[in-house]
Amino acid sequence: MIELVNTSRWYGQVIGINDVTCHVGPGITALLGPNGAGKSTMxxxxxxxxxxxxGKVTVLGEKPFANPNVFRKLGYCPESESSYDTMTGREMVTMLAWMAGLTSSEIPARVSDTIEHVGMTYAADRKIGGYSKGMRQRIKIAQGIIHDPDVLLLDEPLNGLDPVARREVTGVLHGLADRGKCVVVSSHILYEVEQMTQDILLMHRGRLMAQGDIYQIRSLIDAHPHRIAITSDYSRKLASMLLESPDVLSARIDAEDATRLEIETRNPEKFYALFPELVLRNGLTIRRFYSPDNNLESVFKYLVNE
Amino acid sequence: MIDLYLVRSALRDLTRTRNLIAAAVLVLAPGLLIWFLRLVALNRGGQFDYAAVYSLMSEKVVFGFVMVILSLVFCTSVVAQEVENKTIVYLLTRPIPRYRIITVKFVPALLVTLVTVWTALIIAAFSAYGLSHIGSSPLKHDLLLAPIGVLAYGTVFLLLTTLLHRPLIYGLLYAFGWETWVPNMPGSFQRLSLMAYLRVLAPHSTPEAAEADITSVLTPQTQDVISSHIAWVVMITTIVVAFALALYTFSVREYVPRDAE
Amino acid sequence: MIPPIPAIPQQTVQNQNAPIADLSYRNYDGPLNSRAIRWWTIALAMFKLHTKPLSFKVIGALAMLPYLFVIVVLWLQGQLSTAGGGRPSFLVMTGLVDTTPGQKFALQFYNALGYQLLYLVILTLIAGAGCIASDNKNNALLIYLSKPITKNDYLLGKWMGLFLSIFTVAFGPAALLYFYCMVSFYSDGFFKDEPRLFLHMLTATGVTAAVFSSIMVGLSAWSKSPRITGAIVAAIYFAGQVVSFTLWRITSGGDANKDVILAHSSIGGAISGLSQVLYGVTVHTLRGRMKTGFHEVDYAPPSAFAMWGILIGLAVIGIAAARIKIRAVEVIS
Known part of the structure; x- marks a missing residue:
C-alpha cells in the first residue's frame, strides 16, 4: 500500500531521511525512532x-504529493496539537468530513459515530480552544478516520492520552487493521508500540535501520547473543549442565540473587528445544523463565549502538 | 456543495466578533470623520464643501486605506493563518485539488472586504451629501469600481501569501511604502503602482487647496497621463495573472509548518 | 545596586576525601546573578531572537537607505554650493537642504529619520508582534514566571529586547551619518554650529524606538496571534497617519501653519513632530500654485509639550496595557 524506493529528503543542508526503501502493507506498522530520526519527515x-x-514515494500506487486520488483513501492524524480552536470538535470533524468527500446525507450520522468511537461525545460541542491535550488528540484521530480510509497515518497518536484512552485508541486501530487497512503509527515510546504491533520500521538519523517483525529482527542481530534469565533453586547445577551444550556461550549467576541464572546463546531456537527436556530429565523446578532482551527496546539499543 | 460549505465555514470564521469590531471601526471611520469636519466647519462659520470632503475621504481613507488594509489582512490570512496555526496540514491532506481549496477560502475574504468597503462608501456618502443631495454624489461610480480595486489588491496579496513566509509584513511594505510613494513619483514611474490606475478608474475631483508645497504642485505636471483604457487593461491583467500565479504556486509549493522541520 | 546572592554551600564537601568519588548529580552551586539584572537575560535573548530572521536583516539594511540618500544630498549640496558660488537654490526650495548655520546638518538628520520611519514600523512588526503574543499562544508565560523573576522583570526584559532591536537600526545609521559629517564637515562648522546634534540624535532615535516598543508590547500582550497583532498595530499606525493628515488638509485649508497639532496627532506624526522639535528644525519651502505663483513658507516645529504629551501618553498606555494583561495563570473563558 505504501512504498518508498531510495527516498531521500533534504531541508537545505540538513537531511530528513536518507535513501529509505521500504514497503508497508495492511495491518499496524510502527514507525520508530528517537527524536529527529526522520519519522515526521517520512x-x-x-x-x-x-x-x-x-527517489520515489507511492501510496496505493500513486505519487501522493497534492494528489486527491490518494487523499480520498488516506487519513492522517498530525503530531501538532494545533487545531481550529474557534470551532467545536463536532464542527471541525464535520468540516473535514465534507472535505473528505462524504455526502451531506451521511455526514451527521458518521460524525456522531466517529466522535462516539473516540469517546468525545460529551465534549463534542465545546470549543476546541478549551480542550485538554488528550481531548485534542481524540478529535484529531476522529478527523483522520471519519472517511474510513484504507491508509491511516498517525504521528505520535498516544501523546497526552491517559491509560484508558490509550487502550481505547489502540482498540480502534486494531479494529481498522483487522479490516485490512494499513495503519502506520509513529512513536518513540517503545513500550506502547510493543503493546500494539510487532511490525516495525526503525529509523535512526534519517536512515531506515530495520523493518519487519521485531522478533525476526532480534534473531538476526548476531553481534549480541540472546540473553535468557532462569530463576530456580538449582541455578549452579543448571549452569553447569547448560554449559555442556555448544549453543550456550556463557552462564552467570546473579550476585545479589543466587537463584537467578542468566545465560547467553546464539541459537535461541535450539536452546528452547533443549531446555524443557533437560529440566524434565533432571527433575528441576523452574520458577521463572524469560528473555530480558527479546524486546523492542533491546533491538533498538543494539541496532543504534546507543 | 462542498465548496459552498467551505465558503460558509470560512465566512463564519471571518465574521467572528473580533473581526466584526475591526471592520465596524473601519466602516464607521470615514463617516465619523465627515461629521467631525461638519462640526468644525459649523464652529468656524465656514462653508462645508460636502463634495470635496467626500472625494477626499473616498480617495484617501476608503480606497487608499480601508480597501488596502482589509484586502491585506483578509487575503493574506487565506494561507498565512492556516500555516501559523499549523492547521494547513488538514487542508492539504484532503481529496480536494489545491486550487479549489485556496479559491473557496479566497472568495469569502474578498466578499467580506468588498462588503466592508461598500458600507464605508455608503456611510461616507450619506454623511457628506445627506439624503437630499445623495443623487449628485459619485457614490454609484465608486460602488461599481470598488470590486475592481478589491480584486486587484486581493489577488496580489493572495499571491504574496502563497509565496512568502511573512506576507503581512511584505504586504505592508508594498501597500504603505510602494503604493504611497510610487503614484507620486514624476514621469512614468507611477505606472508601476496599482493605486495610480485605480485613481484613473475612480477619479475623485478633490478641489485644489489654495496652495500646496512646490514638490506636490510640480510632480503632477511631470507625470504622464494614464488613459482609462490602459487602466482597465492593467487592472484586469493584474487580477488574472496574480490569481493564476497564486493558484499555481499553492498547487506546487510545500507548506510544512517551520518548526516541524 | 543589589549585591549578588551568596553561593549555596557545596553539598558534596563531605565526600571530598572519600575513597570513591561521588559522581552523582550535583546542584548548581556557582554564583547566582542578583535579581536586579534578570530582566537583562530576557532582553538579551529577545534581542538575539528578534535580529536573527533574514527579514529583519533585509529591512534593517533597507532602513539605512534614507541615511545614504542624505549623504548624497549633503555631497550634492557641497558640490552645488561650490559650483554656483552661493546657495543651492533648487534643493533649498524643495526643503531638502538648508544652508543656515545650525540647520544645515540637523535638517538632514530630521529628514532621514522621517524617511526611515516606515522601515522602523515594519521592523517593529517583524520583531515585536510575537514578543508576548507567542508566549500567550504557547503558554510560555508559565515557564517564565515559574522562574524566580517577577512580572516586571518579564515585561522589562521583553520591552528592552524589542527596544534594543529597533534602536540599533534607528541609531546605527544615524551614528554613521554623524561620523561622516564629523569627518567631512569638521572645518565647515559642524561642531561649532550644532554642538548638541549628537544628543538630539540620540534622543530622537531613542524616543522613536521606545514608543514603538511600548505600543507593540502593549498590544502583543493582549493577543495570542502575532499575525493579528501585527495587523492591528499596522492599521493603527497607518490609519492614524491617513486620518490625521486628511483632516489637517481639510481644516487648514492650505495654510501650512494652521492646525499643526492635527497633522501630528498620529504615532508617526507625533514622532516626526518631536524630532523636528528636538533637532530644532524649521523647514523652508515654497508654497503656492502655478497660476498664482509661489512664496516662501517656514514650517516651524510644533508644540514640544503636545508632542511629548502624545508620545509619553502612548508609551504609558502601551506598557500599562501589557502590565495589566500579563498573568502567570491562563484563564480559559
Missing part, C-alpha cells in the same frame, strides 16, 4: 505534504 512524504528530493 510521514509528511507519505501524506503528500512534502516531495522527496530523490
Amino acid at each position: 510521514m509528511k512524504l507519505i501524506t503528500g505534504q512534502l516531495r522527496p528530493t530523490t
